[in-house]
Amino acid sequence: MKITDIRTKLYAFELTRPIGDANFPEGRKRGMGLAVFIDTDADVTGVSIGGPAARQPIAALTPLLVGEDPRGVRGLWQKMVDRVFKGGNRGAVSEGVSALDLALWDLKAKANDEPLWRTLGASRPRVKAYASGIDLCLSDDELRVFYEGMADLGIGAGKLKVGLELDADIRRIGIMQEALSKAAKQPVIAIDSNEYWSPKQAIRRVRAIEERFDVTWCEEPARRWDYRGLRKVSQSVKAAVATGENLDNVSDFMPLVAHEAADILEVGAGTSGITGAMQVAHLAYAFELPVCMMNCPGNFMAHLAAALPNHMMMEVLAAGRDVCFTTDMRIEDGWIVLGDAPGFGITFDEEKLEALSVDHASPEAQLFPGRREGAGLYEVPP
Numbered sequence: 001m002k003i004t005d006i007r008t009k010l011y012a013f014e015l016t017r018p019i020g021d022a023n024f025p026e027g028r029k030r031g032m033g034l035a036v037f038i039d040t041d042a043d044v045t046g047v048s049i050g051g052p053a054a055r056q057p058i059a060a061l062t063p064l065l066v067g068e069d070p071r072g073v074r075g076l077w078q079k080m081v082d083r084v085f086k087g088g089n090r091g092a093v094s095e096g097v098s099a100l101d102l103a104l105w106d107l108k109a110k111a112n113d114e115p116l117w118r119t120l121g122a123s124r125p126r127v128k129a130y131a132s133g134i135d136l137c138l139s140d141d142e143l144r145v146f147y148e149g150m151a152d153l154g155i156g157a158g159k160l161k162v163g164l165e166l167d168a169d170i171r172r173i174g175i176m177q178e179a180l181s182k183a184a185k186q187p188v189i190a191i192d193s194n195e196y197w198s199p200k201q202a203i204r205r206v207r208a209i210e211e212r213f214d215v216t217w218c219e220e221p222a223r224r225w226d227y228r229g230l231r232k233v234s235q236s237v238k239a240a241v242a243t244g245e246n247l248d249n250v251s252d253f254m255p256l257v258a259h260e261a262a263d264i265l266e267v268g269a270g271t272s273g274i275t276g277a278m279q280v281a282h283l284a285y286a287f288e289l290p291v292c293m294m295n296c297p298g299n300f301m302a303h304l305a306a307a308l309p310n311h312m313m314m315e316v317l318a319a320g321r322d323v324c325f326t327t328d329m330r331i332e333d334g335w336i337v338l339g340d341a342p343g344f345g346i347t348f349d350e351e352k353l354e355a356l357s358v359d360h361a362s363p364e365a366q367l368f369p370g371r372r373e374g375a376g377l378y379e380v381p382p
Helices: 052-065 073-083 091-111 140-152 166-180 199-210 227-236 250-258 273-286 350-356
Strands: 003-019 028-040 046-050 126-132 157-161 188-192 215-219 240-243 264-267 291-293 311-316 329-332 335-338
Touching: 003 052, 003 350, 028 052, 028 091, 046 052, 046 091, 052 073, 052 091, 073 091, 073 273, 091 273, 126 140, 126 188, 140 166, 157 166, 166 188, 166 199, 199 215, 199 227, 227 240, 227 250, 250 264, 250 273, 264 273, 273 291
Parallel strands: 126 157, 126 311, 157 188, 188 215, 215 240, 240 264, 264 291, 291 311
Antiparallel strands: 003 028, 028 046, 126 335, 329 335
């Protein structure tokens, strides 16, 4: 089996609801995706879903992969990472490596005529889910509706965006907890400040929240690379510190682990694909640390989560990003239940994909909202 071609198609769509955090509390409803197809001479095609920034790196890496046997996924991942070594497996380049790695794993499982969770060695096709609204832009009523909807699926764990106003954070956590109590007597509560606080700020805020709620983890309470600040927070609050969703590869996680700065490592498609995410999960396992899988369109990364012995829960967003494809999975009794379709089980609706296709990424898709001025360094007025 040889790779004959790699194709991409950029598409844009409207989310079913706005999403926003402390850095862009006004939220946004426009979304973009990149459909990736790796064709072979065996009439088997691997597919994946990436971000718009991945398109150019994929084009640059295509000559490296055409003619190769796609089943040697880990070797091809290393070949790509070696090729981008000088500039680094970072940012848009990492997005390209990730999207190609995902499609290669999909192709490998299809060649085996089995679902990817089985190819990856999972013994059971299910993953515990937690609800995540990316919800700072939602009203109290909208917040309640979202988490009640998640509770109706049996999900009894949730993660709320926080960071701007303590009183509002406490009120909204209460709304989430009450909504999720439909599915769990004691809902699991997590909070996410998206690197908006300084370490000292985080300690004060999390301690105040902990006076009212049993918080399982606080996510990104300090900047992603600040192992001293993250460790200070971890040692000063009851909640675990979770971080890693914005890191690109295993080398970025090594200082956090070596300096005991994180209690939960977050991995996902952005962690250099399945191959890169597995490396981080294995690092965490060696140090008795759990991992949590980050959200992705269609929850396709649940295939990897099911195969990780130290996995806790996977983030479920449910904001309409599966607008032009379906996946062979469902959420039942709080679990993501994976099907038996080969590979990821992703099926694109070609007509919908074509209707949504665009030639260029919009400016907001190419440059996501950054951190608000002063965030992470000093008190920022809401």
